[in-house]
Amino acid sequence: MPKYNRNFDLSLEDVDMLEAALNVVKRDLSLGRKGSLALLPNVEGDDHVREIDELLGRIHNQKIFFRPSDEPYVSG
Template sequence: MPKYNRTFDLTLNDIELLEAALRVVERDLSLGREGARALLPAAQGEDHTSDIVELLGRLHNQKEFYRPNNGPYVSG
């Protein structure tokens, strides 16, 4: 039986592309386009939208945003 690859060699551009593709599929599912549903694997509850939103959230939470080390951070 094959095993999952636990190490990934993804660039930031790869992750941005994945996020964009997930957003397109999420949009198509919310608009009721059945072509997007055919691309997805069979889910237990068939609720792909919430799975996609949760995955996008996990990707977002793994990002490290810029914070300067010296001096206070002032946004805007």
């Protein structure tokens, strides 16, 4: 049985591309287009949209958001 590669060398552009592709597949599934189901692995309960949402959330949580520290921050 093959082992998984635990070292990834992805650029920021690669992660953005993966995020965009996941959003497209999620949109298609939400609209009832079942063509993209053939591309997805089997998941428990066949709730692909939920799995994609959780993966997109994990990608979002790994991003580091910051604001400038050299001047007062004013939102809006």
